[in-house]
Amino acid sequence: MTTPDPAIMSARYGRERRTPRAFAVAGVLAGLLVTLAVGPQLGDRNPTVHAEHLSYEVIDDATVTVRFALTTRPGVTARCSVVAFNEAHTQVGFREVTIGPVAERRSAHETQLTTNEHATTGSVENCIVVAAE
Incomplete structure:
Protein backbone atom coordinates (compact mmCIF):
# COMPACT_ATOMS: atom_id res chain seq x y z
CA MET A 1 0.00 0.00 0.00
CA THR A 2 1.34 3.40 -0.95
CA THR A 3 0.87 6.74 0.73
CA PRO A 4 -0.97 9.21 -1.51
CA ASP A 5 0.76 12.39 -2.58
CA PRO A 6 -0.23 15.26 -0.18
CA ALA A 7 -0.50 17.73 -3.09
CA ILE A 8 -3.05 15.51 -4.86
CA MET A 9 -5.03 14.97 -1.66
CA SER A 10 -5.03 18.71 -0.90
CA ALA A 11 -6.25 19.53 -4.43
CA ARG A 12 -9.01 16.92 -4.22
CA TYR A 13 -10.26 17.45 -0.62
CA GLY A 14 -8.97 20.88 0.39
CA ARG A 15 -6.20 21.72 2.76
CA GLU A 16 -5.68 19.99 6.06
CA ARG A 17 -7.83 21.10 9.01
CA ARG A 18 -6.33 23.03 11.92
CA THR A 19 -4.67 21.00 14.59
CA PRO A 20 -5.94 20.86 18.17
CA ARG A 21 -2.92 22.96 19.15
CA ALA A 22 -4.18 25.87 17.01
CA PHE A 23 -7.59 25.64 18.69
CA ALA A 24 -5.95 25.64 22.12
CA VAL A 25 -3.89 28.74 21.31
CA ALA A 26 -6.97 30.52 19.95
CA GLY A 27 -8.92 29.62 23.11
CA VAL A 28 -6.19 30.92 25.41
CA LEU A 29 -5.98 34.19 23.47
CA ALA A 30 -9.77 34.62 23.58
CA GLY A 31 -9.79 33.97 27.34
CA LEU A 32 -7.02 36.51 27.86
CA LEU A 33 -8.93 39.15 25.90
CA VAL A 34 -12.09 38.54 27.94
CA THR A 35 -10.12 38.74 31.19
CA LEU A 36 -8.53 42.04 30.17
CA ALA A 37 -11.88 43.50 29.12
CA VAL A 38 -14.05 42.34 32.03
CA GLY A 39 -11.52 41.88 34.85
CA PRO A 40 -11.23 45.51 36.00
CA GLN A 41 -15.00 45.79 36.48
CA LEU A 42 -15.20 42.58 38.49
CA GLY A 43 -12.15 43.33 40.62
CA ASP A 44 -13.78 46.31 42.34
CA ARG A 45 -16.77 44.38 43.70
CA ASN A 46 -14.98 43.70 46.99
CA PRO A 47 -13.41 47.01 47.96
CA THR A 48 -10.77 47.18 50.65
Whole structure:
Protein backbone atom coordinates (compact mmCIF):
# COMPACT_ATOMS: atom_id res chain seq x y z
CA MET A 1 0.00 0.00 0.00
CA THR A 2 1.34 3.40 -0.95
CA THR A 3 0.87 6.74 0.73
CA PRO A 4 -0.97 9.21 -1.51
CA ASP A 5 0.76 12.39 -2.58
CA PRO A 6 -0.23 15.26 -0.18
CA ALA A 7 -0.50 17.73 -3.09
CA ILE A 8 -3.05 15.51 -4.86
CA MET A 9 -5.03 14.97 -1.66
CA SER A 10 -5.03 18.71 -0.90
CA ALA A 11 -6.25 19.53 -4.43
CA ARG A 12 -9.01 16.92 -4.22
CA TYR A 13 -10.26 17.45 -0.62
CA GLY A 14 -8.97 20.88 0.39
CA ARG A 15 -6.20 21.72 2.76
CA GLU A 16 -5.68 19.99 6.06
CA ARG A 17 -7.83 21.10 9.01
CA ARG A 18 -6.33 23.03 11.92
CA THR A 19 -4.67 21.00 14.59
CA PRO A 20 -5.94 20.86 18.17
CA ARG A 21 -2.92 22.96 19.15
CA ALA A 22 -4.18 25.87 17.01
CA PHE A 23 -7.59 25.64 18.69
CA ALA A 24 -5.95 25.64 22.12
CA VAL A 25 -3.89 28.74 21.31
CA ALA A 26 -6.97 30.52 19.95
CA GLY A 27 -8.92 29.62 23.11
CA VAL A 28 -6.19 30.92 25.41
CA LEU A 29 -5.98 34.19 23.47
CA ALA A 30 -9.77 34.62 23.58
CA GLY A 31 -9.79 33.97 27.34
CA LEU A 32 -7.02 36.51 27.86
CA LEU A 33 -8.93 39.15 25.90
CA VAL A 34 -12.09 38.54 27.94
CA THR A 35 -10.12 38.74 31.19
CA LEU A 36 -8.53 42.04 30.17
CA ALA A 37 -11.88 43.50 29.12
CA VAL A 38 -14.05 42.34 32.03
CA GLY A 39 -11.52 41.88 34.85
CA PRO A 40 -11.23 45.51 36.00
CA GLN A 41 -15.00 45.79 36.48
CA LEU A 42 -15.20 42.58 38.49
CA GLY A 43 -12.15 43.33 40.62
CA ASP A 44 -13.78 46.31 42.34
CA ARG A 45 -16.77 44.38 43.70
CA ASN A 46 -14.98 43.70 46.99
CA PRO A 47 -13.41 47.01 47.96
CA THR A 48 -10.77 47.18 50.65
CA VAL A 49 -10.03 49.83 53.24
CA HIS A 50 -6.61 50.79 54.59
CA ALA A 51 -6.22 52.74 57.84
CA GLU A 52 -3.15 54.82 58.61
CA HIS A 53 -2.46 56.19 62.10
CA LEU A 54 -1.71 59.92 61.94
CA SER A 55 -1.49 61.12 65.55
CA TYR A 56 -2.96 60.99 69.03
CA GLU A 57 -3.38 63.47 71.86
CA VAL A 58 -3.91 62.65 75.52
CA ILE A 59 -6.49 65.22 76.65
CA ASP A 60 -6.76 64.22 80.32
CA ASP A 61 -6.76 61.11 82.52
CA ALA A 62 -9.97 59.85 80.90
CA THR A 63 -9.80 61.06 77.27
CA VAL A 64 -7.61 60.45 74.21
CA THR A 65 -8.10 61.87 70.71
CA VAL A 66 -6.92 59.70 67.79
CA ARG A 67 -6.47 60.96 64.23
CA PHE A 68 -6.21 58.57 61.30
CA ALA A 69 -6.62 58.42 57.53
CA LEU A 70 -8.64 55.97 55.47
CA THR A 71 -7.84 54.98 51.91
CA THR A 72 -10.66 53.26 50.04
CA ARG A 73 -12.99 53.62 47.09
CA PRO A 74 -15.49 56.52 47.27
CA GLY A 75 -18.90 55.33 48.45
CA VAL A 76 -17.51 52.81 50.95
CA THR A 77 -18.62 52.74 54.59
CA ALA A 78 -16.04 51.35 57.02
CA ARG A 79 -15.99 50.35 60.68
CA CYS A 80 -12.72 51.02 62.51
CA SER A 81 -11.48 49.84 65.90
CA VAL A 82 -9.68 52.59 67.82
CA VAL A 83 -7.78 51.78 71.02
CA ALA A 84 -5.90 53.51 73.82
CA PHE A 85 -3.09 51.97 75.88
CA ASN A 86 -1.46 52.84 79.18
CA GLU A 87 2.25 52.90 80.01
CA ALA A 88 2.28 49.10 80.53
CA HIS A 89 0.77 48.61 77.03
CA THR A 90 -2.52 47.48 78.53
CA GLN A 91 -5.64 48.49 76.66
CA VAL A 92 -7.49 51.15 78.67
CA GLY A 93 -9.94 52.39 76.04
CA PHE A 94 -11.74 51.04 72.98
CA ARG A 95 -14.21 52.42 70.48
CA GLU A 96 -15.66 51.25 67.17
CA VAL A 97 -16.28 54.09 64.75
CA THR A 98 -18.41 53.83 61.60
CA ILE A 99 -17.27 56.17 58.84
CA GLY A 100 -18.87 56.86 55.51
CA PRO A 101 -19.87 56.54 52.92
CA VAL A 102 -16.66 58.41 52.12
CA ALA A 103 -16.65 60.96 49.31
CA GLU A 104 -12.97 60.78 48.37
CA ARG A 105 -10.38 58.04 48.00
CA ARG A 106 -8.37 59.30 51.00
CA SER A 107 -10.01 60.93 54.01
CA ALA A 108 -8.85 62.05 57.47
CA HIS A 109 -10.83 61.32 60.64
CA GLU A 110 -10.67 62.07 64.34
CA THR A 111 -12.36 60.39 67.28
CA GLN A 112 -12.23 60.68 71.06
CA LEU A 113 -11.98 57.69 73.36
CA THR A 114 -13.00 57.56 76.97
CA THR A 115 -10.44 55.61 78.99
CA ASN A 116 -10.71 53.87 82.36
CA GLU A 117 -7.29 55.20 83.42
CA HIS A 118 -4.57 57.52 82.13
CA ALA A 119 -3.57 56.54 78.59
CA THR A 120 -0.16 57.17 77.07
CA THR A 121 -1.03 56.39 73.44
CA GLY A 122 -3.92 55.82 71.07
CA SER A 123 -4.19 54.36 67.59
CA VAL A 124 -6.48 52.88 64.98
CA GLU A 125 -6.15 49.09 65.00
CA ASN A 126 -8.01 47.95 61.90
CA CYS A 127 -10.88 48.84 59.60
CA ILE A 128 -13.31 46.68 57.64
CA VAL A 129 -15.74 47.48 54.85
CA VAL A 130 -19.35 47.29 56.06
CA ALA A 131 -21.08 48.68 52.95
CA ALA A 132 -20.25 49.83 49.44
CA GLU A 133 -22.34 51.83 46.99
